Amino acid sequence: GDARAIILTGSDRVFCAGAHLGELAATVDDDEAARIADAARLADLYAAVLRAPIVTIAAVRGAAYGGGAGLAAACDFVIAAPTATFQFSELRLGFVPALISVFLPRRMAPAPLARMVLDPHPLDGATARAAGLVDELADDPLAVALITAERIARRCAPGAIAVTKRLLLETALPDLDARLAAAARLNAGQRTTVECRAGVAHFLASRTFPDWLADECSRTVEVDAAVSSRLDTPEAGT
Secondary structure: OOOOEEEEOOOOOOOOOOOOOOHHHHOOOOOHHHHHHHHHOOOOOOOHHHOOOOOOEEEEEEEEEHHHHHHHOOOOOEEOOOOOEOOHHHHHHHHOOOOOOHHHOOOOOOHHHHHHHHHHOOOHOOOHHHHOOEEEEEEOOOHHHHHHHHHHHOOOOOOHHHHHHHHHHEEEEOOHHHHHHHHHHHHHHHHHHHHHHHHHHHHHHOOOOOOOOOHHHHHHHHHHHHHHHOOOOOHHHO
């Protein structure tokens, strides 16, 4: 087609809040194949953005949480308002950032990535830029994204862009398909854990994240630890 760039954006309040937790909760009793297929659809979305032969730009004005922050990170450029907020909130729900962990290291260094994932809280645009998640700050990210897209389209040959993007991706992630498939299986499995069920149910009921030191959450952690220890034994099988 004639498209020379893709710009992903959202509202002033929300860029993308990530997974619909009600729909996620509804999949926990599905069989494993159905859960993996559901996770694979999200993996395919990320792969499509990563493999797009034209320039991709995320123009973030509001909140980008969980998989929504991952969607922005999959783009070639992330332009954000200073008031935009980013958070990888999966661990707060008892979930894991399996799919986005495949490609986040392409953008972020190990230390700031680990801190953002393991100590999740909202980061403003400037802090996210310092961490490597954001490339540029702008009061009007969409306007700057449009200017950037036009500048690149005028200055760079489209075929050369496509070849260079493929080269960069294959250098950074030569085993992208295999890693996304493994991450989809992990995503599907984590949905059924006691922690994830409890964390998502708590959020859906209260619109707040659980306190994992609270009595009811501590018991949840103990149960999952016991399950994990059994899975680690030779008798557990595959």
